[in-house]
Amino acid sequence: AQSVTQLGSHVSVSEGALVLLRCNYSSSVPPYLFWYVQYPNQGLQLLLKYTSAATLVKGINGFEAEFKKSETSFHLTKPSAHMSDAAEYFCAVSDLYGGSQGNLIFGKGTKLSVKP
């Protein structure tokens, strides 16, 4: 069965510092992988997605993620944090032929705080 593990329920960085949010997945078939961001009292916004093309995926707001099959990871990074990046981040996996039937399986989320 598919699953997603986000390491660290809360990550705190200083403004201007590197952001690294970790995501490991479990899937018996090549997955599709997504990062969504949720600002307080809002819905989920798609940051980026991996759908078996380039392994380094660039998204909105300066974020990018690298698909590493050998490590079953899809970590999200941003070189320099901005105060506006403070939000909840969800990693999600789906696959067409495995247990999720193409539906999203979410990780538990990581809350990113940015200190001035």
Place this chain on the structure above:
Amino acid sequence: DTEVTQTPKHLVMGMTNKKSLKCEQHMGHRAMYWYKQKAKKPPELMFVYSYEKLSINESVPSRFSPECPNSSLLNLHLHALQPEDSALYLCASSRRSQETQYFGPGTRLLVL
């Protein structure tokens, strides 16, 4: 444009009330979804509609009744809810089922 709209933004209802949540998209997407999200938790899938037909019902209690009157609209009818049903209800859509989902802003529901 990847906009999904939801109304109302906030809803307070008593346990005997009947209310409806509405979701709309004009992207030509043929799959639409309802999720429930409790505080500090990820969204949980409730229903999936594909080409206006209910394709997935994740064992949701019958007090939640979805409806897809056309390809742009998705409703969630609520009746006799419990306080534990208080949550953020998110709608999403995708071009086809199993493709990238785009979420609306949600309806925050409080059941008294």
